[in-house]
Amino acid sequence: xxxxxxxxxxxxxxxxxxxxxxxxxxxxxxxxxxxxxxxxxxxxxxxxxxxxxxxxxxxxxxxxxxxxxxxxxxxxxxxxxxxxxxxxxxxxxxxxxxxxxxxxxxxxxxxxxxxxxxxxxxxxxxxxxxxxxxxxxxxxxxxxxxxxxxxxxxxx
Numbered sequence: 812x813x814x815x816x817x818x819x820x821x822x823x824x825x826x827x828x829x830x831x832x833x834x835x836x837x838x839x840x841x842x843x844x845x846x847x848x849x850x851x852x853x854x855x856x857x858x859x860x861x862x863x864x865x866x867x868x869x870x871x872x873x874x875x876x877x878x879x880x881x882x883x884x885x886x887x888x889x890x891x892x893x894x895x896x897x898x899x900x901x902x903x904x905x906x907x908x909x910x911x912x913x914x915x916x917x918x919x920x921x922x923x924x925x926x927x928x929x930x931x932x933x934x935x936x937x938x939x940x941x942x943x944x945x946x947x948x949x950x951x952x953x954x955x956x957x958x959x960x961x962x963x964x965x966x967x
Contacts (some may be wrong), residue, residue, distance in 0.1 A: 827958070828885040832878055835923045836944025840871040847871075878943045885955070888962055890930060892940055904940055907964035908932045912955060914948045928952060933964075 847864035851857040859867070884891040890909070893901040910933035916926040926948030930940040945951050956966060 824886040824888060826884060826886060828883065830883055832881060832883075832942075832944030833923070833925050833946050834879075834944075836920060836925050837875045837878070838923065839919050840875050843871050844868040881943060883942055883945075885958070887958060890940065890955075892942075902940060904930060904932055904937060905964075906955075906959045906962035908934050908937065909955075909959050909964055910967050912952050912966065914952055916948065920944075928955075930955075 847859065847867045848861075851859065851861040851864050857864075880895055882893040884893065887906070889903050889905055891901060891903040895901075909930050911929075911931035913929040913931070914926045915929065920926050925944050925946055928942040928945050928948050928951060930942065932939065942951075959966060
């Protein structure tokens, strides 16, 4: 994985996909915020106080903002994750270096037709990339498998 170029694709590379995580993938966090803030207001002797609920809600909000700041870009040669509000930093992985793709779906993600996709690299100096909140994750996986094959890579 190398630092992603802020300029986007190289000459001759076209975007195949450019998106953020689906907003519905944050449902559990939004529900947690509602419970943590609403519970102490509705019930006087709630298990957690308003101050604790506010702190937990801020943690959930930080998770939402961090994940929402990800922009995923797929070309025929690379997969890039831009992070931060200015998209200046991020990571990228050549498609030929991907040797395994995992799809993870919890109950709520499955209900919304979403999933998290993990891309594992064959290179020991690279880690894995996590793609949060991808609609139709199994269809995305199949599309990515074809692109990996076209890029000269092979999956385990």
